Amino acid sequence: MKAVTPTGERYRVRRKWLPWRRKARAKDMDWFDIPDLGDDPISLIIFGIILLPLIVILMIFLGEFLLLLLIFPLVMIARAVFGTPWTIEVSHKRRLVAAEKVKGWRASRDRIRRLAKVIEAGTVEQIVAPESATAPPRQR
Incomplete structure (x- = not known):
């Protein structure tokens, strides 16, 4: 899915089909x-x-x-x-901006749509960075 910010920058939010690039x-x-x-x-x-x-x-x-x-x-x-969870990737000008794992086809589709809405709203900074998206959450 392609998303455009209010300033005209184009982002691509997609589901990664294979576990490698x-x-x-x-x-x-x-x-x-x-x-x-x-x-x-x-x-x-x-x-x-x-x-x-x-x-x-x-x-x-x-x-x-x-x-x-x-x-x-x-x-x-x-x-x-x-x-096995799907990897959702957000890229801008062929560079990876964010990546996260989402379990389930419908959940990944919904997450793609939510990320596209965040981008279209112009709040790209709210998207998680690629390094922290693939790391497991900390347990306290």
């Missing part, structure tokens, strides 16, 4: 045009030096994607059976 994304890579290969063996060697790392990087992305496809159903079953 992907390390890299294909859209983050700088793509470049490969020029004509030419007819000589030197061009082929240079092309091989450039192509080999690209193939390795693409294989890593493909492997990570396949791993996510395999693990995703297990994570969803664990959430349903064992009641």
Whole structure:
């Protein structure tokens, strides 16, 4: 869910589906045009030096994607059976502003809506910082 403050700043409040964050994304890579290969063996060697790392990087992305496809159903079953809490994240300009764990689908949906209302009211300071949100509460 996207929320906009009265000053026009955009925040994103979302439920994190997997318990970890992907390390890299294909859209983050700088793509470049490969020029004509030419007819000589030197061009082929240079092309091989450039192509080999690209193939390795693409294989890593493909492997990570396949791993996510395999693990995703297990994570969803664990959430349903064992009641694993959802992580709610608030981000601004792709930077994490706050994160907290909420148990239950409906409770997490309600918390997302409440956080969006807090942001839209312009009181973003009331949202908990990421470090303190993931730490367990103190017992007195």
